Amino acid sequence: MSWKELETESTEDLITCIGWNKDPEMLEHAQKAFQAFCFRFQQDIAKKCRIICKNRGYGKDIGDDLAQKVFEKFWKYPKFNFEKSRAKTFDDGVKLYLYRFASNLLNDFYNAQHDPNPNPYTGEEDLVYEMPDLGSIQTTPEKLKVLQEKAELIRKALDRLGPKHKIIYLTYQQHAQKGFNLPAHLLEKLRTALGLTQVTIRSYKKEAFDKIKEYLDIYGSK
Numbered sequence: 001m002s003w004k005e006l007e008t009e010s011t012e013d014l015i016t017c018i019g020w021n022k023d024p025e026m027l028e029h030a031q032k033a034f035q036a037f038c039f040r041f042q043q044d045i046a047k048k049c050r051i052i053c054k055n056r057g058y059g060k061d062i063g064d065d066l067a068q069k070v071f072e073k074f075w076k077y078p079k080f081n082f083e084k085s086r087a088k089t090f091d092d093g094v095k096l097y098l099y100r101f102a103s104n105l106l107n108d109f110y111n112a113q114h115d116p117n118p119n120p121y122t123g124e125e126d127l128v129y130e131m132p133d134l135g136s137i138q139t140t141p142e143k144l145k146v147l148q149e150k151a152e153l154i155r156k157a158l159d160r161l162g163p164k165h166k167i168i169y170l171t172y173q174q175h176a177q178k179g180f181n182l183p184a185h186l187l188e189k190l191r192t193a194l195g196l197t198q199v200t201i202r203s204y205k206k207e208a209f210d211k212i213k214e215y216l217d218i219y220g221s222k
Contacts, residue, residue: 003035011040011091018078034078038071044095045070049102056110066109070101121175121183127193128170131155150220157215161208164194168201169208 006014017033020026049070050063085093112118131154134147158166171190175182190201 003032003039006033006036007039009033009036011037011094012082014040015078015080015094018075021075021078034071034075037074040091041095041098042067042071045098045102048095048099049106052102052106056106062109066102066106069105070098073101073105074098119183120177120180121186123183123185125175125183125186127167127186127189128174129167131170150216153215153219154212157212158208161204161211164196165204165208165211167194168204169212172205 006017009017014033014037017026018030018037021030021034023030046064046067049067050060053059053063053066080094080097082090082093085096087093087096131151134144134151137144137147139147158169168190171186172182175186181187187198187201190196191198194201196204
């Protein structure tokens with residue numbers, strides 16, 4: 001089926017189909033419906049995005065990028081409640097809904113441009129399962145020996161706790177940034193991969209850091 005065969009479907013039906021995008025068996029149909037949905041609204045959304053970007057001092061290219069991000073976000077969250085929109089028609093309500101997406105995304109972009117402490121996370125962060133290879137570090141033999149001894153103590157401390165503690169510790173150790181919580185997508189990966197609640201993850205994290213501090217305090221000075 002080509003997406004063009006869905007051109008005459010109602011917007012409500014297209015959104016229903018797009019909502020099947022989490023079902024592997026229905027993914028292709030959802031993608032076709034999404035293409036038809038984008039074709040239906042892309043000119044209107046692109047025009048709106050260019051206008052609001054111009055009002056904030058940005059050019060046409062930023063407006064076009066914003067329009068693309070609006071549709072990308074709708075693909076992730078294909079939900080729309082016509083009754084809450086107060087629009088005269090379903091399609092008008094969808095447009096207003098997408099306009100809000102555009103406004104919020106533009107605000108995020110503007111804030112990121114003017115934030116003296118921008119969010120350091122890119123969205124590509126992943127879980128860390130093993131300790132880094134220290135052999136590739138460019139340093140003096142003396143410093144490398146100190147790092148290797150410390151790494152061995154950390155490894156022994158984590159072995160006393162278990163694999164879930166290890167993953168939590170290594171993930172936080174690599175990705176944690178002062179003044180920021182770990183990004184939501186990374187916390188979700190931890191919960192899913194380890195089968196733990198966020199409360200338990202915080203508990204395991206404390207246990208891991210406490211145990212490692214204990215090992216370093218006792219054995220690190222020797």
